[in-house]
Amino acid sequence: MSRSRAFSLVLPVYVPSLLLSAGQGILVPTLPLFTQQQFEVNFSLVSLVVAGAGLGTLLGDVPAGMLIERWGRKPVMVAGTIAAAIATFLMGTTPLLAGAFGLFPAFALLVLLRLIAGVGSAMWNLSRMAYIADVVPLADRGRALSTFGGVGRIGTFVGPFVGGLIGLWFGLEASFYIAGAMSAIGAVISVFAITETRHVTGRAGKHMQWSVVGAVARRHWRDLTAAGSAQIFAQMIRAGRQLIVPLYGANTLGLTVVEIGSIVSISSAVDMSLFLPAGILMDKLGRKFASVPSFIVLAIGMAMVPFAVNYTTLLVATCVMGFGNGIGSGTMMTLGADLAPKEATGEFLGVWRLIGDSGTSGGPLAVGAIADLIGLGPAAFCLSGTGILAAVVLVVFVRETLVSPARIVRAPSPVNSV
Numbered sequence: 001m002s003r004s005r006a007f008s009l010v011l012p013v014y015v016p017s018l019l020l021s022a023g024q025g026i027l028v029p030t031l032p033l034f035t036q037q038q039f040e041v042n043f044s045l046v047s048l049v050v051a052g053a054g055l056g057t058l059l060g061d062v063p064a065g066m067l068i069e070r071w072g073r074k075p076v077m078v079a080g081t082i083a084a085a086i087a088t089f090l091m092g093t094t095p096l097l098a099g100a101f102g103l104f105p106a107f108a109l110l111v112l113l114r115l116i117a118g119v120g121s122a123m124w125n126l127s128r129m130a131y132i133a134d135v136v137p138l139a140d141r142g143r144a145l146s147t148f149g150g151v152g153r154i155g156t157f158v159g160p161f162v163g164g165l166i167g168l169w170f171g172l173e174a175s176f177y178i179a180g181a182m183s184a185i186g187a188v189i190s191v192f193a194i195t196e197t198r199h200v201t202g203r204a205g206k207h208m209q210w211s212v213v214g215a216v217a218r219r220h221w222r223d224l225t226a227a228g229s230a231q232i233f234a235q236m237i238r239a240g241r242q243l244i245v246p247l248y249g250a251n252t253l254g255l256t257v258v259e260i261g262s263i264v265s266i267s268s269a270v271d272m273s274l275f276l277p278a279g280i281l282m283d284k285l286g287r288k289f290a291s292v293p294s295f296i297v298l299a300i301g302m303a304m305v306p307f308a309v310n311y312t313t314l315l316v317a318t319c320v321m322g323f324g325n326g327i328g329s330g331t332m333m334t335l336g337a338d339l340a341p342k343e344a345t346g347e348f349l350g351v352w353r354l355i356g357d358s359g360t361s362g363g364p365l366a367v368g369a370i371a372d373l374i375g376l377g378p379a380a381f382c383l384s385g386t387g388i389l390a391a392v393v394l395v396v397f398v399r400e401t402l403v404s405p406a407r408i409v410r411a412p413s414p415v416n417s418v
Helices: 002-010 010-039 044-072 075-090 094-101 101-133 136-170 172-193 210-219 221-252 255-270 277-283 288-309 311-327 331-339 342-374 377-398
Strands: none
Touching: 010 044, 010 075, 010 094, 010 101, 010 136, 010 221, 010 277, 044 075, 044 101, 044 255, 044 342, 075 101, 075 172, 094 101, 094 172, 101 288, 101 331, 101 342, 136 172, 136 255, 136 277, 136 331, 172 221, 210 221, 210 342, 210 377, 221 255, 221 311, 221 331, 221 342, 221 377, 255 311, 277 288, 277 331, 288 311, 288 331, 288 377, 331 342, 342 377
């Protein structure tokens, strides 16, 4: 990828991504503990709050993909970041409602706000993916999207440690206010830095055509089924680790919020250091060359969690997971962008993200349910199994999407026939 193209993505894509991911990283050590302490709920209900953002993305993925083609990339980016900013900020106020109206209404509001933040995240992520697919050719796309993912990992490196300190010094509620403010700054940058790149297809307007989504899903069902299955398993282990590490550290090992935040941040440092090698692997050797080893190593690290007996051993397990996740930076985004038809990029990516985000939601929910039934250790082993399944499906059922420019032939889109 040329330096000029990489630089052109810095302000419109990478800087807002850094801000939003750092804000969400702040919540990694604080949100589960905030929910436990303020609402006195079990693991399943804590996991419901953590998974709420993923459930929101499930609701928002397909409509967001359609809006990208109706309204354009820029309006959806801005609207999504504003929604996420407001919802995140308001989460910190839910204890006030609990004092006035009781725990249940306040807890329900917290879940609702997480859902809204998830819808905003769907709008943000899909519009950025579509923007990169518009402006970056296939031969450079792996590096562009791995950098996008890597910048997000830088945010998740900084965020958890900062979140732990914020929770210790100012209270857990303060983390939501700071995370919301960071998302708001990202929205302001998007207003001034983004140039609209939507291709004119004759489908612009106020009304969304669900028939286009159906046509895209029917035409590409084989890719969506095979690659989508791998993505579900991959996102389950990725999302599940964000819940199981704080809960295992706090409830099994008795670690403080600062210690948990430092563990997550150090793991994220390992993770973020690998996004450039991951992009080179994808663009030089193939998408599967990066993704398959990634999920195997993630599974190994997750299986190490139940054997952790103190801060150091839990840190080692999370760093192994960080290494695995790092070498897979941007793999699922790149695979989706490769498979997306040019004339219906938004709709395809909406369905693609819908499939993956079902795994993002399912991972934390599985952790909570299994932990309540038989413990956090068995929950970690189950998540490890999903990582192995992701690797197996990719090897056996998913085609390699990196092809030479001479072999790239785009089939006609079904969009104009529906």
